[in-house]
Amino acid sequence: MIEPIAMRREGITLNEIFDRMILESDRTAKELFTVGRIYNRHVRDFIGMKDVSVIVPDDIISLCVKLSYLGWDIASIELLCSFLSLCLSEDEVFGVSNYDPAKKAINFVRGIDDKMITLTDEQGLENLRSAKERMLSYFDRAHSPMWKAFFTIAYATGLSYRRLCALHWQDIDFENRVIRSSNTTGYEFGKYTMTKAKHAVQIPMVDRLRDDILRYKYELYCGKLEELCDISELAERFLFLNHLGHPLRFGNVSSHLNQAIAEINLKEYVDAFIEARTPRIVAGFRQKDFRNHFIVRMSELGFRPASISTMVPGKSIATIEEVIKRLKRTKESQSNS
Numbered sequence: 001m002i003e004p005i006a007m008r009r010e011g012i013t014l015n016e017i018f019d020r021m022i023l024e025s026d027r028t029a030k031e032l033f034t035v036g037r038i039y040n041r042h043v044r045d046f047i048g049m050k051d052v053s054v055i056v057p058d059d060i061i062s063l064c065v066k067l068s069y070l071g072w073d074i075a076s077i078e079l080l081c082s083f084l085s086l087c088l089s090e091d092e093v094f095g096v097s098n099y100d101p102a103k104k105a106i107n108f109v110r111g112i113d114d115k116m117i118t119l120t121d122e123q124g125l126e127n128l129r130s131a132k133e134r135m136l137s138y139f140d141r142a143h144s145p146m147w148k149a150f151f152t153i154a155y156a157t158g159l160s161y162r163r164l165c166a167l168h169w170q171d172i173d174f175e176n177r178v179i180r181s182s183n184t185t186g187y188e189f190g191k192y193t194m195t196k197a198k199h200a201v202q203i204p205m206v207d208r209l210r211d212d213i214l215r216y217k218y219e220l221y222c223g224k225l226e227e228l229c230d231i232s233e234l235a236e237r238f239l240f241l242n243h244l245g246h247p248l249r250f251g252n253v254s255s256h257l258n259q260a261i262a263e264i265n266l267k268e269y270v271d272a273f274i275e276a277r278t279p280r281i282v283a284g285f286r287q288k289d290f291r292n293h294f295i296v297r298m299s300e301l302g303f304r305p306a307s308i309s310t311m312v313p314g315k316s317i318a319t320i321e322e323v324i325k326r327l328k329r330t331k332e333s334q335s336n337s
Helices: 014-024 029-042 057-069 074-088 101-109 121-141 145-157 209-221 231-235 250-275 287-300 305-309 317-336
Strands: 178-188 191-204
Touching: 014 029, 014 074, 029 057, 029 074, 057 074, 057 101, 057 250, 074 101, 074 250, 101 250, 121 145, 121 250, 121 287, 121 317, 145 178, 145 209, 145 250, 145 287, 287 305, 287 317, 305 317
Parallel strands: none
Antiparallel strands: 178 191
16 A cells, blocks of 8 residues: 555655645635744645655644743634645645645544544543633633633533534433533524424432532623513523624534633643653544443442433443443553553
C-alpha cells in the first residue's frame, strides 16, 4: 500500500499554494485579513517555505501551540487551519493528494483524532472522569454558565444531547429532587423539531446537582425575574438557550465541546512544553461515555440495575447489569494496580 504522503507532488512550497488560494478564496474580507495576518507573521518564513510533500501533522500542531502561546484565540487558530486544510488537500491545480495534515492536526488538538475515536468504553469513561474538572474550570474562565450547566447535567444524568436540549424549567422538580425527561429534539426537512420521547424517565438529582442547577438558574435570571409575567412563564422556558435566545440545537453541542477541548489541549501543550513534561490530552467525548458514567455512578450509590434501567431510556436490566459488571470491574482493577 502506498502511503498518501508519497503521492503528493514535490517541488512546490506551501507559500506558493497559499498565495494562489488567498486570491481565489471566497471567504469574507475579515477572515482573509485574519488568515493573512497570522500566516505572514508566523507561517511564511517557517513551514511556509517547506515543500508541501514533507509537511506533516506535527508541523501544524507545533504551529497551533506556538500561536496559542502567543495569545491567539482558538477561533483564529482554527480559521487558519481550515485555510491550510484547503491548501494541503486535493486540488486540481497543484495536484496535492487528499492527505491533509492541517485537518489531522486540528482534530488531534480537539481530541478527536483517529486513535481517540476508537476509545473503548472503559477508556472513554476514564477520559470523561479525568476531564471533568478541567472542562468545568474552562467554562468558569470563559464565563459560560450555560455550557457549564449543560456539561454538569450531562455528566450527572447521562441524558442524550437531544433530551438535554428539550428540557424546560418545569421538568426540574427541585422539591422532590428529580429531573423529568419526556421530550426529545430531532431534525427534519431542514428544521429542528421537538417530539414526545418514546420513553419518559425520572432521574434523581444526586450529589450537588440540585444546588448546581439552582446556582445556574440564579446566575441566569437574577434581577430579571420581575420581567416575567408570572412564574409559569419561566417554567415553560427551555433550560438551554443560545445567544439569540433560541433553544439550543443538539447538533451544535459536539462542536462547542470540541472547541473547549481544543483550547484546553492547546494550553496543556504550552504548559507541558514550559514544564518539560508530556501533555495530558483530553480526548473527545461520546454521549455513550456520559451514559456509562451515570450507570456506574448510580450503581455505586446503591441503586439496583432494575431501578437504573428506568432512568436510562430504552436500556434493559440485562444491558445495565452488563455495563456495571464490565466497567466497575475495570475501575476496580485500575485501583488495585
